[in-house]
Amino acid sequence: ELIATSPAPEQDPLPSWNEGSTKSAILDYVTAVTNPDSADFIPIDDRIATFDNDGNLWSEQPAYFQLFFAIDRVKVMAESHPEWKDTMPFKAVLEDDMAGLISTGEHGLLELVMATHAGMTAIEFESIVDDWLKASKHPRFDRPYNDLVYQPMLELLTYLRAHQFKTFIVSGGGVSFMRVWTEDAYGIPPDQVVGSSIKTVFEYDNGQASIRRLAELDFIDDKAGKPIGIHKYIGKRPVFASGNSDGDLQMLQYSADNTYKSFQLYLHHTDAEREWAYDRDSSIGRLDKGLDEAAAKGWTVIDMKGDWNVIYPFQVD
Amino acid sequence: ELIATSPAPEQDPLPSWNEGSTKSAILDYVTAVTNPDSADFIPIDDRIATFDNDGNLWSEQPAYFQLFFAIDRVKVMAESHPEWKDTMPFKAVLEDDMAGLISTGEHGLLELVMATHAGMTAIEFESIVDDWLKASKHPRFDRPYNDLVYQPMLELLTYLRAHQFKTFIVSGGGVSFMRVWTEDAYGIPPDQVVGSSIKTVFEYDNGQASIRRLAELDFIDDKAGKPIGIHKYIGKRPVFASGNSDGDLQMLQYSADNTYKSFQLYLHHTDAEREWAYDRDSSIGRLDKGLDEAAAKGWTVIDMKGDWNVIYPFQVD
Ligand SMILES: [Ca+2]
Ligand SMILES: [Ca+2]
Numbered sequence: 001e002l003i004a005t006s007p008a009p010e011q012d013p014l015p016s017w018n019e020g021s022t023k024s025a026i027l028d029y030v031t032a033v034t035n036p037d038s039a040d041f042i043p044i045d046d047r048i049a050t051f052d053n054d055g056n057l058w059s060e061q062p063a064y065f066q067l068f069f070a071i072d073r074v075k076v077m078a079e080s081h082p083e084w085k086d087t088m089p090f091k092a093v094l095e096d097d098m099a100g101l102i103s104t105g106e107h108g109l110l111e112l113v114m115a116t117h118a119g120m121t122a123i124e125f126e127s128i129v130d131d132w133l134k135a136s137k138h139p140r141f142d143r144p145y146n147d148l149v150y151q152p153m154l155e156l157l158t159y160l161r162a163h164q165f166k167t168f169i170v171s172g173g174g175v176s177f178m179r180v181w182t183e184d185a186y187g188i189p190p191d192q193v194v195g196s197s198i199k200t201v202f203e204y205d206n207g208q209a210s211i212r213r214l215a216e217l218d219f220i221d222d223k224a225g226k227p228i229g230i231h232k233y234i235g236k237r238p239v240f241a242s243g244n245s246d247g248d249l250q251m252l253q254y255s256a257d258n259t260y261k262s263f264q265l266y267l268h269h270t271d272a273e274r275e276w277a278y279d280r281d282s283s284i285g286r287l288d289k290g291l292d293e294a295a296a297k298g299w300t301v302i303d304m305k306g307d308w309n310v311i312y313p314f315q316v317d
Numbered sequence: 318e319l320i321a322t323s324p325a326p327e328q329d330p331l332p333s334w335n336e337g338s339t340k341s342a343i344l345d346y347v348t349a350v351t352n353p354d355s356a357d358f359i360p361i362d363d364r365i366a367t368f369d370n371d372g373n374l375w376s377e378q379p380a381y382f383q384l385f386f387a388i389d390r391v392k393v394m395a396e397s398h399p400e401w402k403d404t405m406p407f408k409a410v411l412e413d414d415m416a417g418l419i420s421t422g423e424h425g426l427l428e429l430v431m432a433t434h435a436g437m438t439a440i441e442f443e444s445i446v447d448d449w450l451k452a453s454k455h456p457r458f459d460r461p462y463n464d465l466v467y468q469p470m471l472e473l474l475t476y477l478r479a480h481q482f483k484t485f486i487v488s489g490g491g492v493s494f495m496r497v498w499t500e501d502a503y504g505i506p507p508d509q510v511v512g513s514s515i516k517t518v519f520e521y522d523n524g525q526a527s528i529r530r531l532a533e534l535d536f537i538d539d540k541a542g543k544p545i546g547i548h549k550y551i552g553k554r555p556v557f558a559s560g561n562s563d564g565d566l567q568m569l570q571y572s573a574d575n576t577y578k579s580f581q582l583y584l585h586h587t588d589a590e591r592e593w594a595y596d597r598d599s600s601i602g603r604l605d606k607g608l609d610e611a612a613a614k615g616w617t618v619i620d621m622k623g624d625w626n627v628i629y630p631f632q633v634d
Contacts, residue, residue, distance in 0.1 A: 045500065045506060122548055166506075166508070168508075175549075175552070176552070179552045183362065189362060189483075189553075190551065190552030190553050191483070191485075191508070191509070191550065191551045191552055191553070192508070193552065197549060200545050200548060200549070201541070201545070202541040202542075202544045202545055202567055202571070204567065204570055207570075207573070207574060208574055209544065209567075209570050209571040209573070209574035211544060211545065211548045218549075224518070224519040225519075227519045227526065227528060228517050228518070228519055228528065231439055231517060231528045232492075232514060232517070232535075233508065233550060234507065234508045235492070235493070235496045235507030235508055235510065236506075236507050236508070250519055250521065250526075253521055253524075253526050254519070254526040256524070256526070257524060257525055257526035
């Protein structure tokens with residue numbers, strides 16, 4: 001088989017991106033660092049690109065999709081947990097009381113995650129996530145959650161890979177939750193997905209080998225955890241880093257302090273009509289310090305409303 | 318560029334392997350699972366191959382090479398640690414008293430590792446390892462340690478990759494120690510190296526972004542830790558697993574309980590003349606339960622003396 005190393009020059013590799021400074025900045029960077037005659041040339045092995053997921057490769061409103069998963073699981077599992085009717089945070093979930101759920105804070109959310117993500121084997125969990133994705137629909141768009149990936153970001157991932165970048169997800173979301181569907185959705189295989197995790201044990205019985213998921217945190221891949229996770233899982237510093245919130249700031253800082261020419265990209269949610277508009281005051285995907293630092297450092301900021309002519313793949317003609 | 322999907326039929330992809338049942342078993346397996354018309358066909362995305370490192374891709378006698386690194390580092394660092402002259406395990410190292418060092422047990426070795434592997438930034442550590450590799454020689458062969466990789470295993474890695482297997486290292490050794498040289502030695506990039514690790518923190522100061530290594534264990538990638546590490550880092554079950562000691566047994570068991578046709582490979586060190594001969598009674602790389610299970614399960618066992626016509630690349634004509 002042949003591998004296309006670059007698109008024909010007359011073809012637009014980023015058709016869902018409007019012409020302008022954002023699109024130009026991306027194209028100019030990739031052109032510069034992949035040209036062997038350029039002083040900015042980066043050898044193929046060092047072309048590491050890292051992407052946040054929630055709110056960066058797919059939507060994250062009105063709540064993280066993995067939280068919808070946990071909520072749906074609580075409702076399914078409630079039948080065998082009658083005590084949940086009277087116990088927070090489960091009570092709030094069963095009563096569709098989102099404010100009550102949020103009032104339980106980080107501790108309540110963690111309890112929710114452990115009750116729904118731990119106890120089973122890895123294979124069982126993967127099949128639970130897969131079934132949920134097939135059966136569930138996003139409340140606003142009435143479509144499967146994995147339909148709500150961003151078409152322009154799919155094009156960017158494909159464009160980078162065509163220029164021999166290795167693309168990784170580096171997300172605060174659960175790594176085992178993501179790996180079920182990220183290969184199909186983004187063309188990113190499980191071993192290139194870095195995320196938060198819980199501890200596991202290995203079980204072996206008469207030829208049957210399983211990984212069992214424990215209700216104990218292993219690693220939180222957020223904020224300073226992102227460069228730590230990149231070092232732990234990838235072992236190279238990214239030259240291209242893309243995120244949408246203050247939780248990505250350290251990843252972008254880590255990428256920016258580079259011996260190679262590097263690229264830092266923030267997605268600014270500015271499109272209340274086609275998607276959502278939120279930034280400095282949002283509890284989900286807050287982008288505040290990141291906006292200031294992007295301005296100060298000259299990082300590229302995507303204005304979703306102005307820079308993207310389409311949001312989701314199902315909207316492409 | 319073109320990618321060669323398979324060698325021409327008349328070319329031997331494993332020239333350092335003698336004809337016989339071991340070589341045939343490998344060739345037959347790869348042929349079966351990469352043939353789209355075969356019932357045993359494995360899709361490319363699921364062709365995951367995992368390799369132990371010490372004693373499996375390079376030698377591990379008379380001691381793990383990473384232990385030689387730690388010992389050499391103690392000797393260099395001793396000047397600024399006068400107290401080490403009277404403190405075990407450092408005293409034993411400085412007096413070349415290997416028996417004394419071993420008598421300090423796991424705790425002593427851990428202390429040695431932390432003193433020599435922690436405190437500095439990731440970049441500093443990588444440069445220390447790189448410098449050491451360039452300056453140090455193996456006591457028996459008087460060659461750089463990374464000359465002592467196994468030529469037949471290099472051919473096997475290349476052969477698997479030519480058939481679109483993704484090759485990973487899964488080793489009890491330190492991941493940051495290995496990643497410095499495994500891309501050059503084996504063609505395996507840092508993000509495909511799974512190993513033991515210590516905790517790190519992210520430091521940021523005025524544009525300078527660093528990962529600092531802490532004297533605290535994070536993960537031990539050995540025995541049951543190997544399938545756990547594979548699940549954590551790779552997220553898919555290997556179809557091909559290769560090791561040389563009881564520390565690999567769980568990885569081979571995990572691989573063997575597979576929905577796909579899978580392959581389990583043990584390297585048996587039987588060549589006292591060209592390399593070393595050791596198995597059931599060795600303190601380094603003990604292969605005891607593994608030999609029994611390989612016999613019981615029909616796993617493939619490499620007889621180094623009989624199956625390999627050359628050991629190291631520098632011995633190739
Ligand atoms: Ca995000
Ligand atoms: Ca070994």
